[in-house]
Amino acid sequence: MFVILEKAVLGMALLRLLSGCIEMFAAFVMLKFNDVEKALIVNSSLALIGPAVLLITTAIGLIGFADQLSLKKLVWVVVGVGFILYGVKS
Template sequence: MFVLLEKAVLGMALLRILSGCIEMFAAFLMIKFNDVEKALIVNSSLAIIGPLVLLFTTAIGLLGYADQLSLKKFTLVILGIGFIFYGLSG
């Protein structure tokens, strides 16, 4: 059976796979370096990647879903994402 995936779903999934590969690579680097200071540097670098992946996957999802979403709900989703980033920055 052949299943067609929506472009937005495929894009979101590929970004999450990429993010997971980066996380695994970072874990291997931590093990390879075997140093707490270097592990903290690697871990701090991941703190930048996580929110970016969240932002990009959400943007792809919203673009794929925008024609079915009312302006009010779209605004609430954007506001919710803004609250997430505000909470992470504080």
């Protein structure tokens, strides 16, 4: 009858919901300004939020999953996230 959610999953989902709300708010701000330059500034500021949300949600997931991962697999996950961030920035 009751659904018990893991704290890590709940934290990750709430952070993604917050990120989505910020994205929607930014879209409304762009529409309100109705100016390409201001919309580009708003869009550029969102570029800072995306990687931060990725890192934080990954960290929450790894903390919640750390007891089940070996050190070798944990290192591979961290390296993979590093590659993703490097690919996005380049």
